[in-house]
Amino acid sequence: MTVLMLSEDYDPSVDRVVTTLGQLDVPVFRADLGWFPQQLTLDAELDDGRWVGILRTPDREVSLVGLRSVWYRRPTGFSFPNQMPRARREHAEREARFGVGGVLSSLPVTWINHPQRDADHAYKPRQLALAGRCGLDVPRTLVTNDAGAVRRFAGSVEHGTVIKGLASNILYEDGQRKVGHTHRLADDDLAELDGLELTAHQFQEWIPKSHEVRLIAVGKDLFAIGIHTTDPAALIDWRANYDALTYSMVDVPARVADGVLAFMKASGLNFSALDFVITPEGRWVFLESNSGGQYGWLTPTLGTSVSDAIASLLAQGGTQ
The missing domain is CATH 3.30.470.20 (ATP-grasp fold, B domain)
Known part of the structure; x- marks a missing residue:
């Protein structure tokens, strides 16, 4: 039984897990969804409630029913020939997403993590509510596009207020990559909240x-x-x-x-x-x-413990 790894070509964290699985004599089939359809082929047929068939590259292939687990680790998007007209390329991307993605996401094996679970988990307000229900302490939080609500919230917390992003903190503007970090609000910030009404913002008490x-x-x-x-x-x-x-x-x-x-x-x-x-x-x-959080930069402190744990879970596999 094989471990399917879906990741971009260069990922040292994946490399370490592949090495560990090799030491455990566990077969690995590594591919990037960005290889589809030019370097990756899917051939799948529905049989008694399960998709059977193969994933194939120019060098290797793996049976869908021969998988024990999947590591879905930041694969890149599907890649189509540059000469395809834009409308056809967009149509092909949608078909690939629902076709390839639909077949793979139906596989009843251990996932780290299933892409649907990752997608659900991306919503930070949902995370905070769930964490509180699970017994974890969470900061007082406000999500709003109402300036008055922000000022009332800021006046009700003891140690000040921060604003932080709800999604990615990366912004591309005028051809430049900008990073938005958590910002602690000063009185001047609270006085000038112009533009707040244009979208949702997240505010938390400073801990x-x-x-x-x-x-x-x-x-x-x-x-x-x-x-x-x-x-x-x-x-x-x-x-x-x-x-x-x-x-x-x-x-x-x-x-x-x-x-x-x-x-x-x-x-x-x-x-x-x-x-x-x-x-x-x-x-x-x-x-x-x-x-999908990174941990490789912590390797000098962690050693191989996280990679070993991921490899062990993938090797164990199982049905879900």
């Missing part, structure tokens, strides 16, 4: 912090890394200055571990990177969860 934690959940295994800084910008959003960060392995309190495992089960996920603020009193406050 005083000792440090933050990125917690990597793989199945029932939890790996928590403390993220420490004295840099003012990184203290608000550690992504603002990676050079100012130091790391340490930390223990997860039992109550938090129980909440995280309940959260993962309710989300239908086998992998996610969860971010927490740790207050000076030691309280863990959930911020968000990224089901």
Whole structure:
């Protein structure tokens, strides 16, 4: 039985898991959805409620019924010949998405993670509500496009207010790539909220912090890394200055571990990177969860533990 890995060509985290699976004598078929249809062929037929057939590249092929698990790790989009007219290319992309995506997503095997679960999990307001129901502490949060509501919210919290994105923090404007980090609102910001009414925005109470934690959940295994800084910008959003960060392995309190495992089960996920603020009193406050979160940059602290856990879960496989 084979592990199907769907990822872009260059991904060192995937490379490490492939190596570990090789040491376990587990076959791997690695492909990128961006290879379809020029370097990847699908041949699938419905048989008694299940799709049977093959995925084939110029060098290899794998049987759909011979899969034990799938790692869906940031594959690129389908790629079509440049000479195709735009309308035909857009039509072909839709057909590929529903055809190839539909066949693969129906496979009743272990997924890290199933793309539908990833898609559901992308909604941060949903995450926060679910985390609270699972027993995790969450910050007071407002989602609105009403300036008056923002000012009322800011006046009701003790330590100030931050604004943070609801989706990607990457913006391309005038040909330039811009990154939007979490921003702590000053009085001047609250006085000038022009344009707020044009879309939804997320505001949260500022949580005083000792440090933050990125917690990597793989199945029932939890790996928590403390993220420490004295840099003012990184203290608000550690992504603002990676050079100012130091790391340490930390223990997860039992109550938090129980909440995280309940959260993962309710989300239908086998992998996610969860971010927490740790207050000076030691309280863990959930911020968000990224089901495709990166962890490779933490390898000097983590070692191979996360890669080993992913490989073990993929090797175990199973039906779902």
